[in-house]
Amino acid sequence: MVSADRTEHPNMPASRYEQLVQSVVDYAIYMLDPSGRVVSWNPGAERIKGYRAEEIIGQHFSMFFTPQDCADGRPERLVRQALEQGVAQDEGWRVRKDGTQFWALAALDVIRDEQGQIIGLAKVTRDITDRRESALQLDAVRAQLFQAQKLEALGQLTGGLAHDFNNMLTIIISSARLALASPDPARVRRMIEHILDASQRGTELTQQLLTFARHRQFDVSLVAPAELVAATRSLLEHALPRDIALLDEVQPDLPPIEVDAGQLQMGLLNLLFNARDAIGERGTIRLAAEAVELAGEVDGLCGAYVCFEVRDSGEGIDPQVLPRIFEPFFTTKAFGKGTGLGLSQVYGFAKQSNGSISVDSTPGQGTCMRLYLPTHQPGARAQLNR
Ligand SMILES: Nc1ncnc2c1ncn2[C@@H]1O[C@H](COP(=O)(O)OP(=O)(O)OP(=O)(O)O)[C@@H](O)[C@H]1O
Ligand SMILES: [Mg+2]
Structure with missing residues (x-):
């Protein structure tokens, strides 16, 4: 040359x-x-x-x-x-x-x-026309997969949400009826307050659903971990069986992270759905977020990260299965119960965001998945691997 x-x-x-x-x-x-x-x-x-x-x-x-x-x-x-x-x-x-x-x-x-x-x-x-075309095709397939996954996750949430909306509408309708029939102005006022309260909760829930479902791809923005955990929690709360407790523990004043909020929320939902499936009928899921300083111990990552942890008291993962769980289409669930794409989405998202995911599991005792994402460093946006 x-x-x-x-x-x-x-x-x-x-x-x-x-x-x-x-x-x-x-x-x-x-x-x-x-x-x-x-x-x-x-x-x-x-x-x-x-x-x-x-x-x-x-x-x-x-x-x-x-x-x-x-x-x-x-x-x-x-x-x-x-x-x-x-x-x-x-x-x-x-x-x-x-x-x-x-x-x-x-x-x-x-x-x-x-x-x-x-x-x-x-x-x-x-x-490099061929190389560029395959990269574009890969992006398109990834985007399709993401959409399909979102639809599936929405499907999983819908039952609980419909129930919840129904409760709110029941409060609104019965309070309105009572207010119409009551001659007592103080009681009418109380009923109207109930109506406002229930409608407000309904609005918040639809907002969260809309943020999650909006058709956006790789839309990176500054995300406050605490708000994202709260939004995810309120989406999932109604999709969990009554005897599974969901606890959250978010460290105050967490630094922001620079990621795609929709993908992060879907990643957390995937981890939470897996935890729910591993528990069966009764148990606890803990969703935590904390700031950590890494020095190469996780996947060679160094620096300031936010760690999202989903810990369950479920059946745990067989050591023979463990090395395969992040593979696309790997599932141990019955036909129709799982496609084996949840963890590969989380893995892809973590890598794409310059972070990582780790797993710790003891059969019979439970599993802990940790998703590490770099904290936002002002001026470092160019390093994001998108
Ligand atoms: N918290 C967990 N406890 C026990 N096993 C788990 C847990 N998370 C994942 N696994 C195992 O890893 C496998 C792959 O998980 P993944 O989320 O990728 O797919 P899936 O849950 O089977 O299907 P999908 O997420 O597409 O509905 C699961 O089938 C299960 O065997
Ligand atoms: Mg899954």
């Missing part, structure tokens, strides 16, 4: 470099003069872009860019950046000789002579 900041390797004559470059067909490798005109061309460039050497040498490399990119001054900007900083990288659509387009990953490096004078630019371009 052409190496930057050097014309010739001491142990390799120029012709050997030439031979090397001329044998590469997967990469377009060519040289530009400092104004951006093509001065050399290799078979990879011919294969990717469609031009033969004699057609292209002497032409300005902006002819590989789309008209929109040319109008935006993108080719000139890249040359300027390479000349000023020694290197420039770019990813985007490029146009072949036949007018078709490909998605290119390109690097421009400055080449200097022995006196340090800039004599040109080495350009290496790769056609």
Whole structure:
């Protein structure tokens, strides 16, 4: 490959470099003069872009860019950046000789002579259209899966919620009837207060449902852990059997985290549904959140994290099964009871948010799942892996 900041390797004559470059067909490798005109061309460039050497040498490399990119001054900007900083990288659509387009990953490096004078630019371009398309497809499948999972989780919640809404409507209707029939203004006032109270609770519940169900993907924002735990708790409260107690324990003044709130809520619901299923009829689930400082003990993570813990008094996980629980579609539940996607969603979400999930389980005693998410560091948003 052409190496930057050097014309010739001491142990390799120029012709050997030439031979090397001329044998590469997967990469377009060519040289530009400092104004951006093509001065050399290799078979990879011919294969990717469609031009033969004699057609292209002497032409300005902006002819590989789309008209929109040319109008935006993108080719000139890249040359300027390479000349000023020694290197420039770019990813985007490029146009072949036949007018078709490909998605290119390109690097421009400055080449200097022995006196340090800039004599040109080495350009290496790769056609990564396939890679980009598979990444886009993967994103689309992930988004579909997320939607399907949300629908399933909503389905699980609906029974309890319908019951709860019914209770609120009963309060509203009977209080309104009593108020209409009562001649006592103090009693009428009390009834109206009951109506307001019940309607208010109904509004809060629908708000929480809407936040969860809204069609959003990878929508990262600052989230207050305590509020999210409270909202999740009130969603789930009505979907648990009467003899399963849900306790929460949230450390006061937790720092905010920067995640997708809908995905986090679904992750917690998945952990809570698993806890419910592991308990069966009677037991406790503890949902806790605390700030922790990690030094590599969990998945090599270091720094400030918020740890969400879901601990249940259920049947625990068989050590033989344990290594497989995060695999997509792995389930020990009966047909129709589980799809085996809950934990893989939580795992994917944790990784995508630069966090991790750990599990601790003793058969017969219970399970504790811990989800670690980095606390928000002002100015560090660019590091988020989305
Ligand atoms: N708290 C828990 N206690 C005991 N076993 C658990 C617990 N959480 C997960 N598991 C085990 O891990 C398996 C995989 O869990 P996961 O949430 O991915 O799928 P699922 O619950 O079976 O189905 P789905 O979540 O798609 O409805 C479960 O089938 C169960 O065997
Ligand atoms: Mg599950």
